[in-house]
Amino acid sequence: MFNAKKGMVGIMMHNDGSLLKPVCPDATEPLEDDEIRFYEKISNAEDPIDKELATLTPKYFGTQKVKVADRDVLCMKMENFTYGFRHACVLDLKMGRVTSIPTAPEEKRKHEASKYLGTRATVGFSVPGMAVYDVTNASAIQHGKPFGKALDGKSVLDAFRTFLNAPCGSGVRPICDSLLAQLGRIDSWFSRQRRYKFFASSILLTYDAAALLAGAGRSEEQVLAAARPIARMIDFAHAWPADGEPDANYQEGLRNVIRLVTEVRDALPTA
Ligand SMILES: Nc1ncnc2c1ncn2[C@@H]1O[C@H](COP(=O)(O)OP(=O)(O)OP(=O)(O)O)[C@@H](O)[C@H]1O
Numbered sequence: 001m002f003n004a005k006k007g008m009v010g011i012m013m014h015n016d017g018s019l020l021k022p023v024c025p026d027a028t029e030p031l032e033d034d035e036i037r038f039y040e041k042i043s044n045a046e047d048p049i050d051k052e053l054a055t056l057t058p059k060y061f062g063t064q065k066v067k068v069a070d071r072d073v074l075c076m077k078m079e080n081f082t083y084g085f086r087h088a089c090v091l092d093l094k095m096g097r098v099t100s101i102p103t104a105p106e107e108k109r110k111h112e113a114s115k116y117l118g119t120r121a122t123v124g125f126s127v128p129g130m131a132v133y134d135v136t137n138a139s140a141i142q143h144g145k146p147f148g149k150a151l152d153g154k155s156v157l158d159a160f161r162t163f164l165n166a167p168c169g170s171g172v173r174p175i176c177d178s179l180l181a182q183l184g185r186i187d188s189w190f191s192r193q194r195r196y197k198f199f200a201s202s203i204l205l206t207y208d209a210a211a212l213l214a215g216a217g218r219s220e221e222q223v224l225a226a227a228r229p230i231a232r233m234i235d236f237a238h239a240w241p242a243d244g245e246p247d248a249n250y251q252e253g254l255r256n257v258i259r260l261v262t263e264v265r266d267a268l269p270t271a
């Protein structure tokens with residue numbers, strides 16, 4: 001259960017269905033962890049840009065200490081987008097060509113710059129994880145980092161097709177449309193904000209593929225109500241002050257994510 005590398009546990013689920021994300025292993029109080037400070041700031045914000053940002057992330061429910069094998073682990077409690085899903089599909093997109101903060105030690109910068117070159121250099125993001133329920137073959141697939149490291153600017157489109165269950169045809173269209181509308185809100189926020197540059201931060205895409213099992217004859221509203229598609233920003237351990245500049249590193253990847261989902265949608269057959 002402990003992650004030997006980071007010396008801590010992975011994400012856990014609370015009895016009420018929310019997520020418990022362990023924070024920096026050395027932090028025993030919330031003020032010692034950057035990501036907690038970030039969520040506290042935006043969830044109590046008066047500033048309109050910060051307030052809007054809070055609507056583009058999971059809802060934050062504060063912190064909680066959790067006993068794991070006799071250790072007190074400090075966790076953030078947050079909204080779980082896949083709670084209650086029967087066939088959860090989850091795509092984690094780590095945004096930006098550059099994923100280390102400007103003051104990171106050279107060794108860390110070099111290590112980060114050496115990974116996921118096939119997608120970072122072409123589409124400006126990487127795919128550290130993807131879980132899909134493949135409706136056509138009735139099988140659940142879980143891909144880790146090696147899958148994302150093997151992708152390039154062309155094959156990443158196939159990964160999006162697989163993730164979106166494109167072979168299911170026109171039933172997938174409302175899911176794509178909903179994801180695109182939500183990604184558009186994130187893009188709009190980035191076009192106006194000049195407060196942050198995010199490093200190694202992700203966009204999470206989720207939906208329940210059980211919505212596609214019922215077959216033809218369902219209205220778009222019925223598919224959407226069952227699929228509950230979500231596109232949100234997650235993972236803010238490395239938020240950096242932007243000093244009045246746009247976050248071009250994140251925006252490049254985001255525009256390509258929007259392009260790829262649009263390409264999958266536009267190639268679907270009409271109903
Ligand atoms: N709000 C959420 N709802 C549903 N699933 C989530 C949510 N947040 C995170 N996850 C799942 O947990 C995974 C890890 O999340 P996150 O990147 O925030 O944690 P992490 O500890 O920084 O992970 P890593 O170090 O592997 O990047 C995501 O890829 C996703 O599968």
Ligand SMILES: O=P(O)(O)O[C@@H]1[C@@H](O)[C@H](OP(=O)(O)O)[C@@H](OP(=O)(O)O)[C@@H](O)[C@H]1OP(=O)(O)O
Nearest residue numbers: 005006094099108111115126128145200237238
């Ligand atoms: O070893 P990897 O696969 O490159 O994964 C890294 C790694 O977990 C790294 O942690 P650390 O070893 O620097 O503590 C993560 O860095 P941050 O915690 O600073 O974000 C990286 O994000 C991981 O990279 P990735 O998930 O992109 O493969």
